Amino acid sequence: MNTAEQIKQFLNFLQPKLGQEVHVGPWLNIDQQRIDQFAAVTGDQQWIHIDPERAEKESPYGSTIAHGYLTLSLLPYLTESNHPDFFQNNYPGMKYRVNYGLNRVRFPAPVKVGANIRARTTIKSVEEVKNAVQICYLMTIEIEGEDKPACSAEFLARLYP
Template sequence: MSELTFANLADKTGQTLGTSAWHEITQEQVNEFAHCTGDNQWIHVDVERAKKESPFGGPVAHGYLTLSLVASLAMSIGAVPAGTAAALNYGLDKVRFLAPVPVGAKVRLHSKLLSFERKDNGQYLMKTENTMEMEGTDKPVLLAETLAILVPGPKATT
């Protein structure tokens, strides 16, 4: 896909913005997320207990950890216009956690543009459909529509 700009992004509505590289979910990431959020449920952080007692056969990532990866994986595929000074989370629609993501699994993001509109203040509202898949499975693990406010920088083509 050609470089995205503020001037041409609305023309890409309905198109796939890209697919990220695979990202491995590590126990260290899960532990750090648990520490930051206070969600220390054993199915995430107690590896030995999760191996013995969890219906998943081992520790799994927090659903919200998986969701939080959407922003960085979207940035990695260039799913924002060139010259963006800031991309700010604005909201979420239709979020579904469809399957657990075991520690050690690899996930990647597919992002599709649903809408892109200029607001009165010169900022833009971008809505994307994001599908997270896990390597080796056919069913997505996460579906989420995300809303972002994009602030053009001084060199942005608007």
């Protein structure tokens, strides 16, 4: 099968899934150790993230909170896209995927230390681009027991046959 045929077949596989939630990931607890490790790696040492005593007294949240970029960086885990079976189950006929970028990233609610978060994934759009298929996923990271999500982002992936 040639590239054009593979792309057409894959587009036909995805079209019925447009607008549908295609995955709900596992809950992940955000503990202080994870927040501290992220702070150390990124150099973001703001007290609201790494000083539990001060955050309890001075923060409007009453505790430390995760960095927004920490929450965003957990998408591969939260979507289980690193699982060995993920690629074949979700991208039949494709050889590889590249992360193309993000659109409209927002952090509507803070993730307090000790909170559980998980990602919900909906396919927003699919299109053929430069001998590949581009998928736009709407990723929503929810906080257990909260009304507002921790993060909402449009994630763009390109898949190649």
